[in-house]
Amino acid sequence: MPEVMWIPVIYVQTVSIGKALFQLAPSLLLLGFLLWTTKKALSGGAGGIFGQKKKTFKKFNAEKNVKVNFADVAGCDEAKEEIMEFVKFLKNPAKYERLGAKIPRGAILSGPPGTGKTLLAKATAGEAGVPFYSVSGSEFVEMFVGVGASRVRDLFKTARENAPSIVFVDEIDAIGKSRGKGKGMGGNDERENTLNQLLVEMDGFSTSDHVVVLAGTNRADVLDSALLRPGRFDRKIYISNPELEGRKDIFGVHLKKIRLAPSCDLDDLKGRLSALTPGMSGADIANVCNEAALIAARHNEEYVRLHDFEQSIERVIAGLEKKTKLLSPDEKKVVAYHEAGHAICGWYLEYADPLLKVSIVPRGQGALGYAQYLPADIFLYTTQKMLDRMTMTLGGRVSEELHFNSVTSGASDDFEKVTGLAQRMVLQCGMSPKIGTISYTIDRGQDMTKPYSERTAKTIDSEIRRIVDECHERCKNLLIEKADQVELVAQELLTKEVITREDMIRLLGKRPFANRNDAFDKYLAGKDEKGED
Ligand SMILES: Nc1ncnc2c1ncn2[C@@H]1O[C@H](COP(=O)(O)OP(=O)(O)OP(=O)(O)O)[C@@H](O)[C@H]1O
Numbered sequence: 001m002p003e004v005m006w007i008p009v010i011y012v013q014t015v016s017i018g019k020a021l022f023q024l025a026p027s028l029l030l031l032g033f034l035l036w037t038t039k040k041a042l043s044g045g046a047g048g049i050f051g052q053k054k055k056t057f058k059k060f061n062a063e064k065n066v067k068v069n070f071a072d073v074a075g076c077d078e079a080k081e082e083i084m085e086f087v088k089f090l091k092n093p094a095k096y097e098r099l100g101a102k103i104p105r106g107a108i109l110s111g112p113p114g115t116g117k118t119l120l121a122k123a124t125a126g127e128a129g130v131p132f133y134s135v136s137g138s139e140f141v142e143m144f145v146g147v148g149a150s151r152v153r154d155l156f157k158t159a160r161e162n163a164p165s166i167v168f169v170d171e172i173d174a175i176g177k178s179r180g181k182g183k184g185m186g187g188n189d190e191r192e193n194t195l196n197q198l199l200v201e202m203d204g205f206s207t208s209d210h211v212v213v214l215a216g217t218n219r220a221d222v223l224d225s226a227l228l229r230p231g232r233f234d235r236k237i238y239i240s241n242p243e244l245e246g247r248k249d250i251f252g253v254h255l256k257k258i259r260l261a262p263s264c265d266l267d268d269l270k271g272r273l274s275a276l277t278p279g280m281s282g283a284d285i286a287n288v289c290n291e292a293a294l295i296a297a298r299h300n301e302e303y304v305r306l307h308d309f310e311q312s313i314e315r316v317i318a319g320l321e322k323k324t325k326l327l328s329p330d331e332k333k334v335v336a337y338h339e340a341g342h343a344i345c346g347w348y349l350e351y352a353d354p355l356l357k358v359s360i361v362p363r364g365q366g367a368l369g370y371a372q373y374l375p376a377d378i379f380l381y382t383t384q385k386m387l388d389r390m391t392m393t394l395g396g397r398v399s400e401e402l403h404f405n406s407v408t409s410g411a412s413d414d415f416e417k418v419t420g421l422a423q424r425m426v427l428q429c430g431m432s433p434k435i436g437t438i439s440y441t442i443d444r445g446q447d448m449t450k451p452y453s454e455r456t457a458k459t460i461d462s463e464i465r466r467i468v469d470e471c472h473e474r475c476k477n478l479l480i481e482k483a484d485q486v487e488l489v490a491q492e493l494l495t496k497e498v499i500t501r502e503d504m505i506r507l508l509g510k511r512p513f514a515n516r517n518d519a520f521d522k523y524l525a526g527k528d529e530k531g532e533d
């Protein structure tokens with residue numbers, strides 16, 4: 001509500017101008033109030049018989065002068081880099097238009113709760129120096145018929161009038177769930193109307209409307225595919241929970257507001273605190289800092305000290321353990337050896353995809369750790385390539401077998417992938433000598449009978465099993481041979497939580513297959529080009 005901002009704006013200015021004006025503040029405040037009420041009455045007057053209240057009551061948040069910028073958002077550099085494109089566009093749309101470039105209309109910011117999605121969206125407005133209009137999807141759900149859609153219309157109208165600007169829809173899953181899902185029981189027509197209006201607004205933009213639409217969600221998986229079409233939210237930016245270094249930087253942001261003893265070594269403190277807070281989100285870290293200050297205040301202390309932080313961390317962890325599962329030290333060890341197994345296999349198998357990053361920070365929705373590979377733009381898989389990939393995928397479980405007495409349920413996803421690949425090799429790709437070049441995966445419509453005899457079924461079964469078992473054996477031999485290397489990587493993961501390709505080179509030396517690294521070098525070169533301006 002822009003009108004409401006009259007008062008604070010006048011007040012702040014007087015403070016900065018000086019003492020003399022400061023004394024005038026009360027009368028200026030009064031003046032501001034008078035102007036505000038007159039303006040309200042005037043715009044209301046044009047609104048029809050119901051007068052002022054009806055027209056000026058807008059239910060979305062407007063911030064014209066956003067104070068937050070990228071420096072306030074830490075530990076998510078990749079997301080910042082991706083969103084930078086919008087900042088550049090909003091700052092200088094003419095430059096893009098002159099060249100005929102079409103700028104993406106919007107982006108979905110997804111990730112676990114409290115990772116700074118809202119903060120990043122707001123900081124984007126702050127960096128670009130444009131107004132920020134926001135609503136929360138969950139507010140629409142309870143609304144009366146027609147209210148949601150008209151509110152969306154108002155929101156976009158205001159954003160257009162004040163362009164360049166940013167619209168942010170938080171919790172977009174509340175209105176943007178796949179249509180049809182949730183109908184019937186608890187089905188919500190108003191939700192659907194609201195979603196439709198949002199789509200209409202986004203489609204109604206012309207390229208000269210300099211409005212960027214951002215949305216936040218921690219359920220990107222349930223979104224209606226209509227939202228993700230080109231010209232709508234055509235970018236997806238993922239923000240994960242921060243790793244060790246990220247947490248250090250986020251503590252850096254929030255410790256600025258805390259009164260620390262002058263003798264306190266800030267770097268040392270950040271290091272300790274980030275080590276004590278694995279699995280915490282940015283919001284949790286903000287919470288830790290605030291709690292620590294409260295504890296210190298309760299004890300009438302002059303400064304906030306390490307032991308206050310330690311107490312507040314315990315408190316926040318206790319609260320979190322109820323809500324989400326944090327890894328125990330034992331579990332963390334299992335995840336570290338599991339991921340190290342994948343990474344070592346990838347490093348020493350010629351046709352495995354180049355590794356970008358391994359992490360043992362839980363990612364939400366079940367994944368306890370992950371290894372990220374360069375997406376291979378290969379369309380033809382040789383037998384060798386498929387076998388290498390399967391061997392690498394088994395690396396997690398095999399490493400668990402080799403280092404612990406019992407195995408965990410953490411590898412079920414891996415098995416699914418491996419079994420799927422083996423099935424394809426046998427049934428579809430003609431890669432099993434016993435089955436030959438026959439495809440058993442042709443779509444036969446309604447015919448549900450098996451296209452092969454019982455005897456062939458047995459052969460298929462044993463062939464799939466043989467292929468998987470051979471990969472398992474090969475993986476085991478490799479990981480036994482490279483036991484020292486697995487140890488190095490696992491230990492590094494346990495201390496740093498994340499390992500990049502550079503770390504792997506430092507620990508293991510260059511990856512042996514020179515020509516196989518080409519794809520990676522090309523990828524990195526491309527990335528640098530993109531990062532420049
Ligand atoms: N990366 C970060 N850097 C600094 N502070 C952060 C970061 N992430 C979160 N915070 C702190 O946590 C607060 C809440 O974060 P924010 O609301 O942006 O999270 P969110 O991802 O939108 O959460 P939700 O999914 O619950 O809506 C922020 O205002 C900020 O104080």
Ligand SMILES: [Zn+2]
Nearest residue numbers: 342396411414
């Ligand atoms: Zn795995």
